[in-house]
Amino acid sequence: MRSLLLISGLLLAASTPARAAASQADFNAAYAAAAAAEKQAGTLQDQWTTTEADLKAAKQAAAAGNYDKAVAAAKEAEALAKASIAQATSEKTRWKDAEIR
Amino acid sequence: MTTDNGFWATRRLVLQGAGLVALAGFGNIAFEAAPAQAAVSDKYPAKAFTLKGDDTAIKALYGKTVEVSDKVSLDAPEIAENGAVVPISATTTLPNVTSISFMVSENPNALAAYYRIPEGTMPEVANRLKMAKTTKVTAIVEAGGKLYSATKEVKVTIGGCGG
């Protein structure tokens, strides 16, 4: 549960729009962080399609020069990826609770 | 091409309660003549299939009006499990039936199928139709030159128009 609260904090942080216009460097950093988290989710066999969609949207926006949008999408992707990591981590043991015995 | 009987026999194991299932072996023959060596009355009613709404389609197809009849029986599910494949059938106790048609009101074109029933053929037909969304379905029986109908509503949650 602690990790979930942590994630919600991250998520709120991620959703606060940047005041100043974002740069390509901002995008690169945000995207790298998101991609790293998504990669970790991949090793846990628990990527989300929504994360993938955000990553793709981020790339497209960046390619079009819209870094505000790109950074926002990348940050959301990171938040989603982290949520999926939290899910996979907690499910490592929790799945047993659902088992029919 | 042939099919062996054991094949169908096994199917019955799982399909308890389904109607009598039997099979016909059949041979392929090369196709030669155009298929529609049909009589004039068997001409494809192209225009009626392009119209929107029951009334316009009925007018184009028959040129007369329809009355609701409890002698027409329409079998349609209450909720279609998938709008792409909805089993629909109709039968009637009326004599001198010459045709049966099916209208799906909410489809882009209401007329779905129109069956010419020659003498000696039972006034009963089953088919599978597509439905775009929840819709009225009407079976129209032409008997003794008059039109009789039965209507049911079919709820469609997964539409049959792709997607």
Add this chain to the structure above:
Amino acid sequence: MRAQLTTRLGSATLALAALALGAFAFVAHAATPNEKIDPAADAKAFRDYFVTKFPKVKLDDFVNGPYSMNADMRKQWEAIEQFPPYDFALDEGKAMLSKPFKNGKTYADCFANGGIGIRQNYPYFDEKEGKVVTLELAINRCREANGEAPLKYTKDKMAALTAYMAYTSRGKLMDIKIPNDPRALAAYENGKRYFYTRRGQLNFSCASCHVQNPGRHIRAETLAPALGILNAMPIYRSKWGALGTISRRFTSCNKQVRGVPLKPQSEDYRDLEYYLSYVSNGLPISGPSSRP
């Protein structure tokens, strides 16, 4: 900009909500570490659960999925099964089974009894390899061993061939064996883990739908019970307008809960198939079958 952000935030919030829901969904009974893996006891409990939950459904009828629990749907299904749209695929599969490869051999050379009536024995645990081998995998291995390109796992030819092989096995009881090999037990346990593990943004496990809610609707679909669910494979889904294999079904289940699917025939999927088939032992093969 604002509006877009709000929309995206919406989906992120959904993720959180789903997670939170998951956290409270069960009264946890603490899992004992190093619990003994007992597939036979699992299978009995699994079957008992469904039989108790659906006292009106005959055991053999569970393989008919949602149709075992909904009369209106069953009637439509029976109408469709009178002359099912997968009929053409059965012919194709039959022809495939006996048609020689370029080297003159056939599928029949790879399978017991020429591939006829053997569906109930798949998947099996290969003790030499130490892995689970599914029917779909065995088919492609057979092809590759004979110099043929593998088939796509999800549909078309693979679906047609497995449909025919299932068809010739109809009525035979699922008979999955777990050899006395710790690796086999581990594969079984891994499949079980996959089955009960919540995943995807919607935070659903396979069990969330097919154990806890069969017969109920999710969006427009009626959920099938997990007991015997693979006995009906492959399935012709009206939604697909075509036959799909077990690989296709697993993949689409993952996507439906907004999870990125694994590669067809990846180890987790194979283990999942092993587990799900084992707990459905004793129920008849009914595939291929039509589904909404």
Add this chain to the structure above:
Amino acid sequence: MASTIRVRAVSSGEVTEVQALIQHPMDSGYVKDSHGKIIPPHYIQQLTFEHSGKNVLVANWGPAVSKDPYIKFSFKGAKKGDDLKISWVDNKGQTDSTTAKIH
């Protein structure tokens, strides 16, 4: 090529019950493909069942008939061993036909 038509025709004495399944896309012209392009209409318009030189059913179909269409009907006047000829033509002028034995 395998026939697109599958038929089961069974006589129970007076009445012959016919079921047929035809392999055909029945594209309505209202559905888009994965690239967002409309799939042009392609559907069977007429399906004819003929017994001893006489039509026993003429099905006129629009695009609302399901993919791989199915039909069931019954008629009188045939006996076991008789031929039943089935043929279809679609909106692109493609055709197929087959002859089935009544069982």
